[in-house]
Amino acid sequence: MRLDIVALTLCGVGYLAFGLVMFIAPQATLASVGIAIADGVATTEMRAFYGGLELGLAALLFGAAWNAQYRRAGLWLGTFSFGGIAAARAAGMLIDGTGGGFLLGALAVECALAALCVFALRKP
Secondary structure (H helix, E strand, O other), X not given: OOHHHHHHHHHHHHHHHHHHHHHHOHHHHHHOOOOOOOOOHHHHHHHHHHHHHHHXXXXXXXXXXXXXXXXXXXXXXXXXXXXXXXXXXXXXXXHHOOOOHHXXXXXXXXXXXXXXXXXXXXXX
């Protein structure tokens, strides 16, 4: 299978998984990392932004994987979205003096996906 299709699919799966858990159970998902949100407006906002946006990004990346004319644009999206998340996470960890299994694991996945997209962009 082509590297660009693999990269786009893996990025899509990443956004799909996170988007689904944030849409279905935002309170429980955030509580697992020490964030408490109230019912009502806050929960709906988490569902919309962290669920809906991630699901939309997943759909776009899956669409790019299936349509050759959008693959490079999809790879750029994967590069900058996962790269931006990784950069902000790493900066936050430095600023806040945090770390641990969850943050390091998430950072590793985000860096790997961004790097995979960069590598796929370098292929003809």
